[in-house]
Amino acid sequence: VRSGGRDELVEALKALHPADAAEVLATLRPEEIARFIEILGPETALPIFEFVPFEVQKETLEYLPRNVLVQLISNMRPDERADLVEEMDEVTKDRLLALLIQAERQNLLKLLTYPEDSAGAYMTTDYALLRPETRVRSALDQLRLQAPKKETIYYAYVVDDARRLVGIVSLRDLIMARPENLVGDIMHTNVIAVRVDMDIEEVAKEMVRYDFLAMPVVDGDNRLVGIITYDDIFDVMTEEATEDMYFLANLDTDEKVSSPLRRSVVLRVPWLMVNLATALVVSYTVHVFSDTIQQFVVLASLMPIVAMLGGNAGNQSLTVVVRALALGEMQLKGNWRIVLKEAGVGFCNGLAVGLVMGGIAYLWHRNLWLATIICMAMTINLVVAGLFGAMVPITLRKLNLDPALGSSIFVTTATDVGGFCAFLGLASLFIHQLLSP
Amino acid sequence: VRSGGRDELVEALKALHPADAAEVLATLRPEEIARFIEILGPETALPIFEFVPFEVQKETLEYLPRNVLVQLISNMRPDERADLVEEMDEVTKDRLLALLIQAERQNLLKLLTYPEDSAGAYMTTDYALLRPETRVRSALDQLRLQAPKKETIYYAYVVDDARRLVGIVSLRDLIMARPENLVGDIMHTNVIAVRVDMDIEEVAKEMVRYDFLAMPVVDGDNRLVGIITYDDIFDVMTEEATEDMYFLANLDTDEKVSSPLRRSVVLRVPWLMVNLATALVVSYTVHVFSDTIQQFVVLASLMPIVAMLGGNAGNQSLTVVVRALALGEMQLKGNWRIVLKEAGVGFCNGLAVGLVMGGIAYLWHRNLWLATIICMAMTINLVVAGLFGAMVPITLRKLNLDPALGSSIFVTTATDVGGFCAFLGLASLFIHQLLSP
Numbered sequence: 082v083r084s085g086g087r088d089e090l091v092e093a094l095k096a097l098h099p100a101d102a103a104e105v106l107a108t109l110r111p112e113e114i115a116r117f118i119e120i121l122g123p124e125t126a127l128p129i130f131e132f133v134p135f136e137v138q139k140e141t142l143e144y145l146p147r148n149v150l151v152q153l154i155s156n157m158r159p160d161e162r163a164d165l166v167e168e169m170d171e172v173t174k175d176r177l178l179a180l181l182i183q184a185e186r187q188n189l190l191k192l193l194t195y196p197e198d199s200a201g202a203y204m205t206t207d208y209a210l211l212r213p214e215t216r217v218r219s220a221l222d223q224l225r226l227q228a229p230k231k232e233t234i235y236y237a238y239v240v241d242d243a244r245r246l247v248g249i250v251s252l253r254d255l256i257m258a259r260p261e262n263l264v265g266d267i268m269h270t271n272v273i274a275v276r277v278d279m280d281i282e283e284v285a286k287e288m289v290r291y292d293f294l295a296m297p298v299v300d301g302d303n304r305l306v307g308i309i310t311y312d313d314i315f316d317v318m319t320e321e322a323t324e325d326m327y328f329l330a331n332l333d334t335d336e337k338v339s340s341p342l343r344r345s346v347v348l349r350v351p352w353l354m355v356n357l358a359t360a361l362v363v364s365y366t367v368h369v370f371s372d373t374i375q376q377f378v379v380l381a382s383l384m385p386i387v388a389m390l391g392g393n394a395g396n397q398s399l400t401v402v403v404r405a406l407a408l409g410e411m412q413l414k415g416n417w418r419i420v421l422k423e424a425g426v427g428f429c430n431g432l433a434v435g436l437v438m439g440g441i442a443y444l445w446h447r448n449l450w451l452a453t454i455i456c457m458a459m460t461i462n463l464v465v466a467g468l469f470g471a472m473v474p475i476t477l478r479k480l481n482l483d484p485a486l487g488s489s490i491f492v493t494t495a496t497d498v499g500g501f502c503a504f505l506g507l508a509s510l511f512i513h514q515l516l517s518p
Numbered sequence: 519v520r521s522g523g524r525d526e527l528v529e530a531l532k533a534l535h536p537a538d539a540a541e542v543l544a545t546l547r548p549e550e551i552a553r554f555i556e557i558l559g560p561e562t563a564l565p566i567f568e569f570v571p572f573e574v575q576k577e578t579l580e581y582l583p584r585n586v587l588v589q590l591i592s593n594m595r596p597d598e599r600a601d602l603v604e605e606m607d608e609v610t611k612d613r614l615l616a617l618l619i620q621a622e623r624q625n626l627l628k629l630l631t632y633p634e635d636s637a638g639a640y641m642t643t644d645y646a647l648l649r650p651e652t653r654v655r656s657a658l659d660q661l662r663l664q665a666p667k668k669e670t671i672y673y674a675y676v677v678d679d680a681r682r683l684v685g686i687v688s689l690r691d692l693i694m695a696r697p698e699n700l701v702g703d704i705m706h707t708n709v710i711a712v713r714v715d716m717d718i719e720e721v722a723k724e725m726v727r728y729d730f731l732a733m734p735v736v737d738g739d740n741r742l743v744g745i746i747t748y749d750d751i752f753d754v755m756t757e758e759a760t761e762d763m764y765f766l767a768n769l770d771t772d773e774k775v776s777s778p779l780r781r782s783v784v785l786r787v788p789w790l791m792v793n794l795a796t797a798l799v800v801s802y803t804v805h806v807f808s809d810t811i812q813q814f815v816v817l818a819s820l821m822p823i824v825a826m827l828g829g830n831a832g833n834q835s836l837t838v839v840v841r842a843l844a845l846g847e848m849q850l851k852g853n854w855r856i857v858l859k860e861a862g863v864g865f866c867n868g869l870a871v872g873l874v875m876g877g878i879a880y881l882w883h884r885n886l887w888l889a890t891i892i893c894m895a896m897t898i899n900l901v902v903a904g905l906f907g908a909m910v911p912i913t914l915r916k917l918n919l920d921p922a923l924g925s926s927i928f929v930t931t932a933t934d935v936g937g938f939c940a941f942l943g944l945a946s947l948f949i950h951q952l953l954s955p
Contacts, residue, residue, distance in 0.1 A: 096708060097708070098708065098710055098728060100727050100728045100729070221693065224693065225693050225694055228690050228693065228694050229694070234690055234693075235672045235689070235690075252672070252689060252693075253665050253671055253672075256658065256661065256662050256665065256689075257662055257665050257666070271533060271534070271535065273535055288752070289749075289752045289753075289756070290537050291535060291537045292537070292749040292752070294731065294748065311731065311748040311749075311752075312726075312729040312748075314752065315725075315726045315729070315748075315751065315755070316726075318752070318755045318756065318759070319726070319755070319845065321759075322755070322758075322759030322762070322763075323841055323845075325759070325763065326759075326762065326763055326766070326837055326840075326841055327837060327841070329763070329766070329767075329837070330766075330833045330834050330836070330837035330838075331830060331833070331834060332834050332837060332838065336838060337838075337842070337847065338838050338839060338841075338842035338847055338848050338856060339842075339847065339848075342859050342862045342863055342866070345838075345859070345863045346863050346866040346867055346870075349831070349834050349863065349867055350867050350870050350871075352830070352834075353827060353830060353831060353867055353870070353871050354870075354871065354874070356826065356827055356830045357823070357827060357871050357874060357875060359826075360822065360823040360826045360827060361823070361878065363822050363823070363826065364819050364820055364822060364823050365819070367818055367819035367822060368816075368819035371815045371816070371818065371819060374811070374815055374818045375812060375815045378808045378811055378812045379805075379808070381804055381808065381811045381818045381821075382801050382802070382804035382805035382808060383801055384818075385797065385800050385801060385804060385822075385825065385934060385938070386794070386797040386798070386800070386801050388822065388825075389793060389796075389797045389800065389930065389934065390790060390793060390794060390797060392829070392930070393768060393789070393790060393793045393926075393927070393930075394786070394790060396767045396768070396926075397767050397768060397769050397786050397789075399767070400763055400764060400766070400767035400769060401767075401769065401773060401774075401775050401782075402775060403763075404760055404763055404764070404775075405774070405775035405776075408756065408760075410774065410775055410776070411775050411776075419775060422779050422782070425779050426779055426782045426783050426786065429779070429783040430783055430786055430787050430790055433783075433787050433790070433791075434787075434790050434791065434794050437791070437794060438794060441798065489830075489833075490830070493826065493829075493830075497822060497826065501822070
């Protein structure tokens, strides 16, 4: 590919879906990508370029001649452009802003002001506008003219003189209506919209709830400022799921499987240090019972079982609650019932594994006291697991923190401390019976 | 609401978005919902009814008079209807099938044959069809006529005489084209479609990749059999994320935060029993070193630290790899590099926490041998964590199992056994030095 066959590649790129063409392009060096954009021309290249990963986009821009660069950037979708510019260093950003015409520049600067996870940061400003007094016939003509420049024309937003959102009309409604009807007569007036400062995860929940193709975004005065489309929500949902899973595993969301070793080390070590601190608490708990262990060393080999099962059960409760909070399946009020239920599940399952383990302990060591103590300790510890597994994420949420963030360290520490205290504590109380059963 | 005000409620329901109206309805008893459907009439009630949760839908059907039931079921979206019927017992299903006209019945029976997680199970058969020889003008007329019955008319699928998919045309393309053009001349011919038996998670990945609003589904002969729309993908992505998180925490996907206690107990206990079995292996590992622990009981209080940090690091590696596999970010070939990288991260982080812990151990017990041994054991164990954290999900995937399923139990067992073997093994080797440092 790199040597000859450039013409063939150009033809092949044109024939492919832009997403596929972008994948081919992304395997090349930035200067080669820039060369192909020149050959294809900014208009043909743009749909492909928009599917190229950010980092590659950024590097490619350096190699583009000024006129191509201006055309490419001017015609990019405003939300994609803002995301790209956000990643740039100040010098490149300023150079690029200088190239844009006044209106584009202001639009871009405005988009850059919205906080990272807000509706404003994800919305596009390329939406189709209509007026209520327009007839359906000319509304269709307007949409036809707007079509090439707008992200979607399947929903059009009806605004008044002050750009306040007063209705929504779908292209389906328009082509089904009589040409002489007024937009204002056929539009849906019970408009559902989100505020520009709303958290994007909440926006995603609303869009999923209503099965919306596009969600209008308004400012504090109900003036339309943008729309968020279903494909943005695909991305948000993916990111959100990654975030929850990563937080449960004490990972930083910046990490990827492809991150260089050095970066992974730097991102993971802080969490391990936090865990080391809590592990010292666990260690001290065991230390308190050193004499008991020395008198009856079997305890040392059985105590990891109590801790391991508690950790697993705690993680079960934690994950159910974290997921329910993320999906909006539980209210923040009245959730003592959920905490109680998790404790109840812990009690039942603790008794179940405790009885089995008690039986095994008896067969292994022929000590009925030992069997009883490990059964009781496991039951107690799985209740602790249920309580903390449910309470930790609920408490984090009430503190306005992410319910998953660092929660597994808290829960594991609770089940380790709880398990060792229960098991070694009971063993200390009944040490004479244990030693001469 | 229940006593008077029925008329007000009917008016309120009509004014609300169907998703919101459904939420109000779902708070009532099934017989009351049925009554409101009768009052609203099947046509007005249907969009609302489609947003009501499955279980409530199912119960409500029992209370509907036959004629309303037939109208409601006949007009439901085919994919929603199939999902609902799938949940019914045989008697209700047969009763319902008998009420449908021949064509509807065959369509329904056909949809019910597709496996649960296949494209076929999610697709709808209400899509807009066009022929290549149709002129744009009459294509628009056809879409206008089809509009009320089709799930989307924003994409129309162009088929030949054998119903083979030959092209796709968007409503945007159509309204921008000249009325006298042929559909065949303006349609996109490099069609991207999925096979009816493709796994729905793969379909979701494709739709996200191409930002598709709708994806055509074809059979083995490239004949169009249905389409999957963006809102189905919203649901798939949510389910998929839940599944991965649940599997990592050893939970059954049938469980919800609202599941009754009894059900949660039954669903969780099998995994705890599996974990108990692996915990016995861990316990036996410690048992082997009983004499060493009895001679130097400090080991008992320090060994949980080695295990806990290993578990945490293993979970980090596991989650990064499971997520990358789910997002298609890594190939199954050549991933020994990823295993090596994770082991490398484990070595670096193991040394980091090992040195800190070694320092603490020295300050606590004034024993340089102990400090050295715990540092070495933690380093070894975090390498084990990286190796198993990466290898377990990759191996599960190669065996065509879910990479997350039960993986945390394997990894935790590996890090516990690895940690205790390394720490207590080294301690046994250097027991004389430990006792007289």
